[in-house]
Amino acid sequence: MSFDLRLRRRLGDRTIALDYIADARLIALTGPSGVGKTSILNMVAGLLAPDEGHIRIDGETLFDSASGIDRPAADRHAGYLFQDLRLFPHMRVDRNLRYGRRPGGALSEEDVLAFLGIGHLLHRMPSTLSGGEAQRVAIGRALLSAPRFLLMDEPLTGVDRARRAEILHLIERVRDELRLPILYVTHDLREAERLADRIVEMPEG
Numbered sequence: 001m002s003f004d005l006r007l008r009r010r011l012g013d014r015t016i017a018l019d020y021i022a023d024a025r026l027i028a029l030t031g032p033s034g035v036g037k038t039s040i041l042n043m044v045a046g047l048l049a050p051d052e053g054h055i056r057i058d059g060e061t062l063f064d065s066a067s068g069i070d071r072p073a074a075d076r077h078a079g080y081l082f083q084d085l086r087l088f089p090h091m092r093v094d095r096n097l098r099y100g101r102r103p104g105g106a107l108s109e110e111d112v113l114a115f116l117g118i119g120h121l122l123h124r125m126p127s128t129l130s131g132g133e134a135q136r137v138a139i140g141r142a143l144l145s146a147p148r149f150l151l152m153d154e155p156l157t158g159v160d161r162a163r164r165a166e167i168l169h170l171i172e173r174v175r176d177e178l179r180l181p182i183l184y185v186t187h188d189l190r191e192a193e194r195l196a197d198r199i200v201e202m203p204e205g
């Protein structure tokens with residue numbers, strides 16, 4: 001699994017930049033608040049246009065300013081776990097999971113429910129879920145979108161200490177058993193050291 005990311009984008013009075021090539025299952029992006037970690041994920045997902053650079057994951061070019069390639073977000077097949085989860089509050093868990101579902105993924109809905117242990121939550125509304133349960137549902141929604149790679153933005157935010165180990169273990173299983181390349185944002189170095197093959201400290205721009 002390979003990542004080749006060379007990105008530059010001016011945002012307000014900052015320049016957000018990353019230049020990194022690695023063979024890795026999971027790359028952790030770390031750095032202080034405001035350095036541009038989420039913006040990098042948004043660029044890889046196709047939600048924010050870089051000013052210049054390229055994005056290649058597993059040899060596939062998603063963006064390349066030099067050759068005019070800019071695949072639309074829907075065509076990049078990212079499974080994006082947003083920092084604020086973005087579960088739809090008016091939909092039960094089962095409808096949240098089905099939102100954005102695509103055929104062709106490695107996992108069936110039954111597989112995902114069993115893998116994440118969320119089968120008993122299907123009829124609950126998001127407001128009734130604990131932080132850890134909501135996180136597992138959001139991971140499930142990302143997995144059901146038949147992703148080619150995963151973007152995870154601070155997935156342990158809002159998860160209490162007791163459930164952190166559980167979610168960390170699940171992310172390790174996603175990394176090892178599903179073998180999807182993962183770009184993972186965290187400001188917690190211990191979390192990065194536990195999960196990542198490579199850790200990238202984002203420079204202040």
Ligand SMILES: Nc1ncnc2c1ncn2[C@@H]1O[C@H](COP(=O)(O)OP(=O)(O)OP(=O)(O)O)[C@@H](O)[C@H]1O
Pocket residue numbers: 011012013014016031032033034035036037038039040187
């Ligand atoms: N649309 C925008 N216009 C101007 N500046 C922006 C815009 N979006 C983000 N920024 C700025 O760009 C910088 C990077 O933001 P980003 O959310 O990517 O940082 P981050 O490293 O993920 O931060 P955190 O760890 O706090 O989530 C911040 O200084 C932010 O204020």
